[in-house]
Amino acid sequence: MATEPCAGCGRDVSIAGGIANFWSFDTDSTDGLTLELADGSEYFLCFACIEELPDNPRAEDVTALGAAEDPEDTRS
Numbered sequence: 001m002a003t004e005p006c007a008g009c010g011r012d013v014s015i016a017g018g019i020a021n022f023w024s025f026d027t028d029s030t031d032g033l034t035l036e037l038a039d040g041s042e043y044f045l046c047f048a049c050i051e052e053l054p055d056n057p058r059a060e061d062v063t064a065l066g067a068a069e070d071p072e073d074t075r076s
Helices: 047-052 057-067
Strands: 001-005 012-017 033-038 042-046
Touching: 012 042, 033 047, 042 057, 047 057
Parallel strands: none
Antiparallel strands: 001 012, 033 042
């Protein structure tokens, strides 16, 4: 399974599918998605970070996710 870092918290997020799962037919799920904001910027975020965003998020809101990260936080 492939991974990509979350633009908010920096954790590796699993991405299901692709060539890695072609022969195994694994049904693992992706733990994040790419959001395109109103200004045209795109960010790949884990679901936990997406839930932290306000309605109508801006690039500054995504940047603030990493700045407010608690080192004891165990989100995945």
